[in-house]
Amino acid sequence: MRIKTGFGFGFFLWIGAGLLVSSLAFHAGLSSPATPATDGAAIFKKNCMMCHGADGKGFAALKTPNFTDPKWQSATKDKEMKEVIKNGKKGTAMVGFGNQLKDEEITAVIAYIRSLKKK
Ligand code: HEC
DSSP states (O other): OHHHHHHHHHHHHHHHHHHHHHHHHHHTTSSSSSOGGGOHHHHHHHHTHHHHOTTSOOOGGGTOOOTTOHHHHHHSOHHHHHHHHHHOOTTSSOOOOTTTSOHHHHHHHHHHHHHTOOO
């Protein structure tokens, strides 16, 4: 009887640990297919939208460019965008995000800006 009780308790702990590990993995984003950290749209919403607008069209008062403008899109290279997003643009309100965003997050947000282009 004692052995049986011991086994029952151990088994209960084992299940509990399994549930804990899987819920931690879930919260770390390991089990969701689109990891939020590299979701360009989410990064834009969180860090850029207040100055660039929800639609990416910018605000005249802030002098932010219109990301949906095909002319702006073709005049701006990915490399230039990366540089500005990382280090900011001197003398403007555009601040650098190099210490907040990882390289892959910058790449994801550039892809998102590209997707805003008006067709
Ligand atoms: C505090 C306001 C502000 C925030 C926040 C901000 N920007 Fe900007 N951004 C600006 C302004 C102002 C400009 C225009 C600079 C200029 O005069 O050329 C700009 C310009 C840019 C440009 C164009 C650079 C070029 O060479 O023309 C890109 C790309 C850009 N921002 C991306 C981003 C991204 C991505 C984020 C979020 C990670 C972001 N910005 C967050 C204000 C902001």
